[in-house]
Amino acid sequence: MTDLPVQKRLYIKTYGCQMNVYDSERMTDILRPLGYGVTDSPDDADLVVLNTCHIREKATEKVYSELGVLRRMKEAKAGAGGQMTIAVAGCVAQAEGSEIMRRQTAVDFVLGPQSYHRLPEMIARAHRASGEALAADFAADEKFDALPKSRQPGGVTAFLTVQEGCDKFCTFCVVPYTRGAEYSRPVEAVLAEAADLAAQGVREVTLLGQNVNAYGAERNEGGLAGLVERLAAIPGLDRIRYTTSHPRDMDEALIAAHGTQEALMPYLHLPVQSGSDKILKAMNRDHRAEDYVALIGRIRQARPDIALSGDFIVGFPGETEADFEATLDLVRQVGYASAFTFKYSRRPGTPAANMGAQVDEAVKDERLARLNGLLEEQRRAFNAEMVGRVVPVLIEREGRHPGQILGRSPYLQAVHAEGPANLIGQIVHMRIESAAHMSLSGVLVSAAQEAVL
Ligand code: SAH
Ligand code: SF4
Numbered sequence: 001m002t003d004l005p006v007q008k009r010l011y012i013k014t015y016g017c018q019m020n021v022y023d024s025e026r027m028t029d030i031l032r033p034l035g036y037g038v039t040d041s042p043d044d045a046d047l048v049v050l051n052t053c054h055i056r057e058k059a060t061e062k063v064y065s066e067l068g069v070l071r072r073m074k075e076a077k078a079g080a081g082g083q084m085t086i087a088v089a090g091c092v093a094q095a096e097g098s099e100i101m102r103r104q105t106a107v108d109f110v111l112g113p114q115s116y117h118r119l120p121e122m123i124a125r126a127h128r129a130s131g132e133a134l135a136a137d138f139a140a141d142e143k144f145d146a147l148p149k150s151r152q153p154g155g156v157t158a159f160l161t162v163q164e165g166c167d168k169f170c171t172f173c174v175v176p177y178t179r180g181a182e183y184s185r186p187v188e189a190v191l192a193e194a195a196d197l198a199a200q201g202v203r204e205v206t207l208l209g210q211n212v213n214a215y216g217a218e219r220n221e222g223g224l225a226g227l228v229e230r231l232a233a234i235p236g237l238d239r240i241r242y243t244t245s246h247p248r249d250m251d252e253a254l255i256a257a258h259g260t261q262e263a264l265m266p267y268l269h270l271p272v273q274s275g276s277d278k279i280l281k282a283m284n285r286d287h288r289a290e291d292y293v294a295l296i297g298r299i300r301q302a303r304p305d306i307a308l309s310g311d312f313i314v315g316f317p318g319e320t321e322a323d324f325e326a327t328l329d330l331v332r333q334v335g336y337a338s339a340f341t342f343k344y345s346r347r348p349g350t351p352a353a354n355m356g357a358q359v360d361e362a363v364k365d366e367r368l369a370r371l372n373g374l375l376e377e378q379r380r381a382f383n384a385e386m387v388g389r390v391v392p393v394l395i396e397r398e399g400r401h402p403g404q405i406l407g408r409s410p411y412l413q414a415v416h417a418e419g420p421a422n423l424i425g426q427i428v429h430m431r432i433e434s435a436a437h438m439s440l441s442g443v444l445v446s447a448a449q450e451a452v453l
């Protein structure tokens with residue numbers, strides 16, 4: 001099908017995790033052939049899509065306040081004889097679809113994460129102002145089959161969803177309810193998408209899944225390790241990452257792959273949430289703190305320089321000072337290169353929301369600050385160790401200052417240097433000169449020839 005010329009403007013605002021970033025790109029892909037071009041301001045948009053996140057209360061609240069602003073824009077536009085269609089997609093749409101329609105009448109339709117292939121149909125229905133305005137199916141295979149086969153990557157790195165949904169039911173988490181059961185895309189479909197991206201100049205893919213390391217569990221096709229091996233064989237695809245993983249699904253083949261697959265980058269996001277066995281049990285995480293530490297030991301044996309990252313929740317119901325200290329102990333034992341920390345947020349409908357001994361907000365704040373202090377120290381130490389070393393950097397784009405280029409180290413650190421823009425898309429050697437708060441500064445040592453890791 002040839003695309004219609006750009007006649008309409010689409011504004012997509014993305015909240016939440018990388019999977020939403022991927023989904024927003026795919027929604028743009030679906031709408032492009034219908035004549036929708038992307039705009040970065042909502043007031044001149046014909047179609048506004050909010051791709052929402054339900055993970056914490058604050059994330060959900062943001063959506064309702066944004067809708068208030070959009071309603072006023074829509075009314076102003078209608079007053080001037082124009083029109084604006086407003087759609088809510090993503091995890092809030094899945095969890096609170098009918099409530100959104102009730103609370104905010106400016107919303108034309110709502111569609112959940114497994115229904116994006118129905119976007120054109122929903123737009124047509126909205127324009128006829130008739131029929132169903134809520135699409136919240138749960139069949140992930142239908143969605144992937146119906147999405148356009150080719151993508152338009154925005155640069156030299158890309159996200160690629162390989163698995164969706166979650167069967168783990170951690171007691172604090174909404175994801176199993178918003179994304180449905182675990183589903184892995186077939187290997188061939190993933191390989192085709194990756195080859196298409198590589199042919200368009202993408203050199204690094206990050207494989208996405210709510211439990212990405214459970215990939216293929218239901219298919220017996222070699223799991224994530226097998227997929228990585230096949231992806232690494234695609235010409236041009238030199239770097240592979242994956243996120244997010246559950247400690248329970250970190251199998252021996254995948255651990256071994258970190259030692260043998262050159263394309264698999266030495267960075268692993270492996271959330272543990274807490275270092276207290278009592279809290280881990282109440283969270284239904286299905287492992288103890290010492291299992292996690294032992295697992296990290298095995299991963300480091302396979303790949304000694306691996307950079308570790310994690311997610312932590314402070315103030316889960318029943319968390320005492322001693323439980324929190326156990327989290328600090330675990331962090332000291334593991335040593336993280338980066339981390340994401342959260343105050344426990346009570347989510348209606350999840351088991352933890354009804355647990356006794358909810359922790360005081362002030363106590364959560366205090367624990368969060370202590371945990372962040374420790375993790376920040378570790379991050380600084382990890383970055384400082386890089387100074388003086390020569391690392392291969394994939395150049396992604398021009399920097400903020402003229403003559404500056406920006407890329408990433410194998411450990412996912414942002415690295416900037418003076419250099420020509422024609423290096424974008426190349427992996428070059430850089431000597432790290434200094435480590436600042438959020439990035440490293442380097443100098444090119446091999447502009448001409450491609451670096452090998
Ligand atoms: N599937 C991934 C992460 C999903 S959500 C995994 O299992 O690791 C990302 C992070 O948000 C979680 O790891 C957790 O740390 C945090 N999170 C989820 N629900 C939360 C809640 N109710 N309150 C605070 N943080 C939460
Ligand atoms: Fe949520 Fe747990 Fe599933 Fe991660 S594994 S998405 S934290 S339920």
Ligand code: F3S
Nearest residue numbers: 016017053054055091
């Ligand atoms: Fe948020 Fe849904 Fe991702 S709840 S974190 S957008 S899976």
